[in-house]
Amino acid sequence: MNIYDYYPRIFEKKIPLSLLKIPSRNYNHWKKENLVYSSKETKSKNIEKRENVFLNVFDALWLFIVKELREFNVDFPTIRAVKDIMYSNIEFDNEKLDSISTQEFANSILKHVPEELKDTIRPLLLDGSFLTYFDKIIDEKNYILFQNIGGVFSDILLRDVSVSLMIKKKEEFVEVFFIKNDSNNFNNNTTLANLISNSIINDTFINIPLVPLVAKMFEDSNFDKHNFQFYFFNENEKKVVDALNDDLCKEIKVNKHQSGDITLNLTFEEDVKNQNAKEIRRILGMKQYEKIEMVYRNDKHLVVKNTKKEILKKEQ
Structure with missing residues (x-):
C-alpha cells in the first residue's frame, strides 16, 4: 500500500499559494533563484505563462520549509542544496x-x-x-514516492513517524539529515538520542520539525476545502468538521453502535431578537420562561413540545 491508496488525489494541484501566506513577489523571486521545485512537465515548457499558482501537498510542504529557512535568513545556495536532497531519491538502508x-x-x-x-x-x-x-x-x-519528500509524507501520514529536517553547514558544504522518531523502534530512538546530543554539543545546525508543517494542511480550517478535495476527510468526517466550524452549533454528541454506524446529534442555538422574536412568540403563543422544541417530520407534520416554567410562591 502506498500513499495514493489512501489519498488518491494527493498529487493534484489544488492549494492556492495565498493559503501559505507567501506573497507572490516572494514566490516569483524564489522561482527565479531556483528555490522552487519544477517538475519534468514544467521544465519541458518553453513558454512560461503568468497564471495563478496552485500547489499539491508536496509543493506546499517544500514552500513551508523555504519560508521557515528564509525567516532565519538562510542563504539561497543552502536552500538549493536542501531542495536537491528533498527531491533526490531515497537512499536504501x-x-x-x-x-x-x-x-x-x-x-x-x-x-x-x-x-x-x-x-x-x-x-x-x-x-x-x-x-x-x-x-x-x-x-x-509516482516518481515523487521514491524521493525524500514523498518518503516524509509516507512516514508521517501512513507510519505515524515524526520527521525532522536537520541542516548543518561546514564551510561551503551542506549536510542534510532526516531525523525520524519511531515510537515502535527502540534501537532507532537510542541512535536518534545519541545523534541529537552529539550535534547539540559539537555542531551548529538548523532543525525543522516537519510534522507541524504537514499539520498546517490538516488542522488549519482555511485548508478544510482542500483537505476534502484530497480526501483527507471522508463524507462523514466532513459533517463533523462542518459542525465544528459552524458558530451556531453549540453541542456535538457522537454515539457509535455495534453495527459500526454512528449517530451524530447536533445542537444549534441562535438568538432571535426584536421584531423577529415578537413574530415567533405570537405564532407560537409563548410567554416568559417557556421553552418550545420542534421536531420536523415532513412538510405536513411538525411536532411541537412546550415546556413551561412557573414559580409557585409559598402561601403566607
Whole structure:
C-alpha cells in the first residue's frame, strides 16, 4: 500500500499559494533563484505563462520549509542544496539490504509500484539495473514516492513517524539529515538520542520539525476545502468538521453502535431578537420562561413540545 491508496488525489494541484501566506513577489523571486521545485512537465515548457499558482501537498510542504529557512535568513545556495536532497531519491538502508534476499528486496519495492508497471520493473529489480532506468519508466506522479519528500509524507501520514529536517553547514558544504522518531523502534530512538546530543554539543545546525508543517494542511480550517478535495476527510468526517466550524452549533454528541454506524446529534442555538422574536412568540403563543422544541417530520407534520416554567410562591 502506498500513499495514493489512501489519498488518491494527493498529487493534484489544488492549494492556492495565498493559503501559505507567501506573497507572490516572494514566490516569483524564489522561482527565479531556483528555490522552487519544477517538475519534468514544467521544465519541458518553453513558454512560461503568468497564471495563478496552485500547489499539491508536496509543493506546499517544500514552500513551508523555504519560508521557515528564509525567516532565519538562510542563504539561497543552502536552500538549493536542501531542495536537491528533498527531491533526490531515497537512499536504501544498506544494513537492511544485506540482511534480505534480492527477491525480498524486489517485493518490498514492488509494493509501492502501480500495478501496470510491476511487470516492467520486476526484472530490473532482480538484475540490479532498476536505478539506471528509474527516471525513464516512472511518471512524475509516482516518481515523487521514491524521493525524500514523498518518503516524509509516507512516514508521517501512513507510519505515524515524526520527521525532522536537520541542516548543518561546514564551510561551503551542506549536510542534510532526516531525523525520524519511531515510537515502535527502540534501537532507532537510542541512535536518534545519541545523534541529537552529539550535534547539540559539537555542531551548529538548523532543525525543522516537519510534522507541524504537514499539520498546517490538516488542522488549519482555511485548508478544510482542500483537505476534502484530497480526501483527507471522508463524507462523514466532513459533517463533523462542518459542525465544528459552524458558530451556531453549540453541542456535538457522537454515539457509535455495534453495527459500526454512528449517530451524530447536533445542537444549534441562535438568538432571535426584536421584531423577529415578537413574530415567533405570537405564532407560537409563548410567554416568559417557556421553552418550545420542534421536531420536523415532513412538510405536513411538525411536532411541537412546550415546556413551561412557573414559580409557585409559598402561601403566607
